[in-house]
Amino acid sequence: MNATIKDVAKKAGVAISTVSLVVNHKGHVAKETELKVLRAIKELNYHPQRSARGLVTKQSGNFGFILNGNHFSQAEPFYTKIFLGTEIQARSFDYYILLTTITQNVTPKNIPRFLLERNVDGVILAGSVPHKIVDYLHKNQLPFILIDYYFPERHDSTILTDNAMGIRLVIDHLLELGHRDLAFIGGDMGHPSMQKRCSTFKSYLQQKGAPIEDAKIDCIEEHSGTESGFAATTRLLEKNISISAIVAANDAMAVGALRACRDRKIRIPEEIAITGFDDVESSITARPTLTTVHVPKEEMGAAAVRHLVDVINGRQSEGVRIIMPVKLVARESTLGAIPPG
Amino acid sequence: MNATIKDVAKKAGVAISTVSLVVNHKGHVAKETELKVLRAIKELNYHPQRSARGLVTKQSGNFGFILNGNHFSQAEPFYTKIFLGTEIQARSFDYYILLTTITQNVTPKNIPRFLLERNVDGVILAGSVPHKIVDYLHKNQLPFILIDYYFPERHDSTILTDNAMGIRLVIDHLLELGHRDLAFIGGDMGHPSMQKRCSTFKSYLQQKGAPIEDAKIDCIEEHSGTESGFAATTRLLEKNISISAIVAANDAMAVGALRACRDRKIRIPEEIAITGFDDVESSITARPTLTTVHVPKEEMGAAAVRHLVDVINGRQSEGVRIIMPVKLVARESTLGAIPPG
DNA sequence: TATAGTAATCGAAACGTTTCGACATTATTT
DNA sequence: AAATAATGTCGAAACGTTTCGATTACTATA
Numbered sequence: 001m002n003a004t005i006k007d008v009a010k011k012a013g014v015a016i017s018t019v020s021l022v023v024n025h026k027g028h029v030a031k032e033t034e035l036k037v038l039r040a041i042k043e044l045n046y047h048p049q050r051s052a053r054g055l056v057t058k059q060s061g062n063f064g065f066i067l068n069g070n071h072f073s074q075a076e077p078f079y080t081k082i083f084l085g086t087e088i089q090a091r092s093f094d095y096y097i098l099l100t101t102i103t104q105n106v107t108p109k110n111i112p113r114f115l116l117e118r119n120v121d122g123v124i125l126a127g128s129v130p131h132k133i134v135d136y137l138h139k140n141q142l143p144f145i146l147i148d149y150y151f152p153e154r155h156d157s158t159i160l161t162d163n164a165m166g167i168r169l170v171i172d173h174l175l176e177l178g179h180r181d182l183a184f185i186g187g188d189m190g191h192p193s194m195q196k197r198c199s200t201f202k203s204y205l206q207q208k209g210a211p212i213e214d215a216k217i218d219c220i221e222e223h224s225g226t227e228s229g230f231a232a233t234t235r236l237l238e239k240n241i242s243i244s245a246i247v248a249a250n251d252a253m254a255v256g257a258l259r260a261c262r263d264r265k266i267r268i269p270e271e272i273a274i275t276g277f278d279d280v281e282s283s284i285t286a287r288p289t290l291t292t293v294h295v296p297k298e299e300m301g302a303a304a305v306r307h308l309v310d311v312i313n314g315r316q317s318e319g320v321r322i323i324m325p326v327k328l329v330a331r332e333s334t335l336g337a338i339p340p341g
Numbered sequence: 342m343n344a345t346i347k348d349v350a351k352k353a354g355v356a357i358s359t360v361s362l363v364v365n366h367k368g369h370v371a372k373e374t375e376l377k378v379l380r381a382i383k384e385l386n387y388h389p390q391r392s393a394r395g396l397v398t399k400q401s402g403n404f405g406f407i408l409n410g411n412h413f414s415q416a417e418p419f420y421t422k423i424f425l426g427t428e429i430q431a432r433s434f435d436y437y438i439l440l441t442t443i444t445q446n447v448t449p450k451n452i453p454r455f456l457l458e459r460n461v462d463g464v465i466l467a468g469s470v471p472h473k474i475v476d477y478l479h480k481n482q483l484p485f486i487l488i489d490y491y492f493p494e495r496h497d498s499t500i501l502t503d504n505a506m507g508i509r510l511v512i513d514h515l516l517e518l519g520h521r522d523l524a525f526i527g528g529d530m531g532h533p534s535m536q537k538r539c540s541t542f543k544s545y546l547q548q549k550g551a552p553i554e555d556a557k558i559d560c561i562e563e564h565s566g567t568e569s570g571f572a573a574t575t576r577l578l579e580k581n582i583s584i585s586a587i588v589a590a591n592d593a594m595a596v597g598a599l600r601a602c603r604d605r606k607i608r609i610p611e612e613i614a615i616t617g618f619d620d621v622e623s624s625i626t627a628r629p630t631l632t633t634v635h636v637p638k639e640e641m642g643a644a645a646v647r648h649l650v651d652v653i654n655g656r657q658s659e660g661v662r663i664i665m666p667v668k669l670v671a672r673e674s675t676l677g678a679i680p681p682g
Numbered sequence: 683t684a685t686a687g688t689a690a691t692c693g694a695a696a697c698g699t700t701t702c703g704a705c706a707t708t709a710t711t712t
Numbered sequence: 713a714a715a716t717a718a719t720g721t722c723g724a725a726a727c728g729t730t731t732c733g734a735t736t737a738c739t740a741t742a
Contacts, residue, residue: 113437
């Protein structure tokens, strides 16, 4: 039904191998011959078939994207953006993305099928991901890169956000606004990003000579969603200690904090200012809009793809650690309502 | 490096073809032989290679997912959920999804590459999608199915939401609450779902004997996002006509309506009730929470995949129209604040 | 008992590419 | 003018599967 390289060769009156050379821009082909071949290709609407090509080159033209299923349902917008970033960048390099979500507890044999069947040329892993999979990739020498996660004891290629910088920006912003009693809420402390945000909060505040009390830090929540933010904030408020601003470990928790305050008729930011982290959609749909740290999510996905492509082409070796810059986005939850007009 | 079928054959002491028969559960293989082969497979950790298999079977083990790029950035949560639904269901059938976003105006030659390279066994198209692509699929006899979109003049396999039922549920709900002056805001009227929601609003209201005035229907917005909802609502409110409830064509527009009312200090739902459609995340994070029509997004994706699988296996022919049921989710934007505790 | 059918296994062809080495021709260097 | 290098083209092997007869050995049917 569909034209093959053979048909093209016949129509152009050349050998199959010559067509291949033209298609792949390899070797020395006379201008004239090339034209003949190109014309035949166009006329027959020929496109090389992936599987045939892959059989000999051992390249699939795909990247795998592995995502913790919990993440995708919970912190959806964050990882969706990253995924979108990979998709677009991958397309520009003529790759496709095979997405799969995995459950946290990988049973012995649920390595994603695309790995077993060697149907990907590289793998992107976003968020917390089982050690076992990374081991598998390592053993099979498949290029891979982690996004927003890492194993402290290993030296994998990784893309991280500048969590420390983000927290510093937030603190500077709040201090500048005159806040003195800062609190911190976090959760999911198994995640290195969360840990970093929390630890930076403490260390930087100390460095700034601001008072820092453990009572104002609540990081015991297991997850880091809206409910967790709500719960943590409620606990803080019930302590009846002086708090003028709450720094949340991410936007979802900040929204929870917003809600907890709202329930108690606490005015934001007049009585308590609140900040988030990530700059996902909800930070702008929330009322008041959320002051937060912008994380370049799409760019992180794109950078991951570029790295894989570079590794495959031997232009870069594995083991790099890319730290993406962040910036502060000041909105109503610290500045107050922007006067209309 | 990796074991091939040859290695398995040698280790098991049988012919290559016998191994193939075992792997594919075909033909008559003696129990004993089968066991030998299976043991060899396990020992060598053998998995058939996709591209080699695909070369001869002409099956890729992939489905394509084509999405209008605008949709994915604008109405992200809606289509993300659908995509997620396809992914999970596809995995259960041992398929993978290749996602690609396309720009609305398909230039002559930007047919997704996975189609040209015959790298998918079927295609799912979500949201408004160019006619040209559907033509291509038809011509190449690739099974495909549309989600939340259709061409009136064609009979493609399609998965739709019960838009008419949704609007009827909303209207019944509002009438029951005693509302009489219902308004409607919509946008993106090129989309059949939007059209249906609007037309049902008119016809059902009429059927119910309720007053229906064109002045209370605003569907001129080009898009259907938050800003459009804001703009449409503003226009309605400035007319200074009596409105007790606003039915929005989707959640995003409803959120815009919420905001427009909030800006004018209109209390919701005491002065004006507002309803959405789709039941995406924002309808629950919005304040007040949004009464809306729940659309089973994941299920729609899953159903699409099942249909493709059925078509491929000859169990079903193309051209079906599946209408997914919807249900009303009543929340604060019509009922008022739920008293705590 | 001869014949047809079925079970079990195998070898070889085929799928559509890329790539390697061979060969002829032409250009460049000595 | 001879030797070498570069250019242009090609045929054939290889990639790892599935599938299609062919072959043999049984088993059931006429």
